[in-house]
Amino acid sequence: MPNNHYPFExxxxxxSYDALEPFFDEPTMKIHHAKHHQxxxxxxxxxxxxxxxxxxKSPEEILMDLKxxxxxxxxxxxxxxxxxxxxxxxxxxxxxxxxxxGEIESVLKARFGTLDKFKEELSQAALGLFGSGWAWLxxxxxxxxxxxxxxxQDSPLTEGKxxxxxxxxxxxxxxxxxxxxxxxxxxxxxxxxxxxxxxQNFLAAK
Ligand code: MN
Numbered sequence: 765m766p767n768n769h770y771p772f773e774x775x776x777x778x779x780s781y782d783a784l785e786p787f788f789d790e791p792t793m794k795i796h797h798a799k800h801h802q803x804x805x806x807x808x809x810x811x812x813x814x815x816x817x818x819x820x821k822s823p824e825e826i827l828m829d830l831k832x833x834x835x836x837x838x839x840x841x842x843x844x845x846x847x848x849x850x851x852x853x854x855x856x857x858x859x860x861x862x863x864x865x866g867e868i869e870s871v872l873k874a875r876f877g878t879l880d881k882f883k884e885e886l887s888q889a890a891l892g893l894f895g896s897g898w899a900w901l902x903x904x905x906x907x908x909x910x911x912x913x914x915x916x917q918d919s920p921l922t923e924g925k926x927x928x929x930x931x932x933x934x935x936x937x938x939x940x941x942x943x944x945x946x947x948x949x950x951x952x953x954x955x956x957x958x959x960x961x962x963x964q965n966f967l968a969a970k
Pocket of ligand 1: 796800851932934936937
């Protein structure tokens with residue numbers, strides 16, 4: 765396990781870079797994990813240099829209380845701490861060939877009517893997001909499932925929401941394979957959701 769406090773380290777993917785082919789291609793996965801995610805970690809570590817109080821916290825704890833971060837580094841911590849936390853959540857959410865099962869299946873049906881309706885709503889949120897950001901399934905403060913989006917690398921944790929599933933809609937997540945066709949990337953995302961992990965995240969969040 766990598767450090768969950770300063771200095772932060774890149775978590776292992778847990779699978780090979782080509783494991784999600786042909787939906788998510790190997791070159792994209794490699795650059796996304798080894799370069800983009802690593803860069804967020806490096807910049808987060810740089811921002812937190814000398815910040816003794818914050819160094820003992822996990823990225824999630826920091827993001828839940830951004831007001832405790834000194835103003836001169838708050839934007840850097842929001843961006844790069846969010847980048848680190850969002851990607852750390854994202855990688856384990858990806859796996860081919862996992863059907864939906866468990867409590868998450870029944871709660872999604874209860875909340876959205878059908879799984880197709882849920883898929884449609886999350887897709888629309890991801891497609892409609894202007895610029896870079898994330899579309900999420902979260903457990904909100906009322907302990908309900910909610911679809912939401914955040915710009916840039918903002919984390920739902922900062923709004924008091926617990927993310928249990930997220931789709932990265934930064935172009936770096938899809939441009940090599942899908943270019944401007946974000947809709948095709950979103951369709952592919954639904955083929956590689958690790959529903960066992962989503963269920964675990966839901967059980968931990970509720
Ligand atoms: Mn990304």
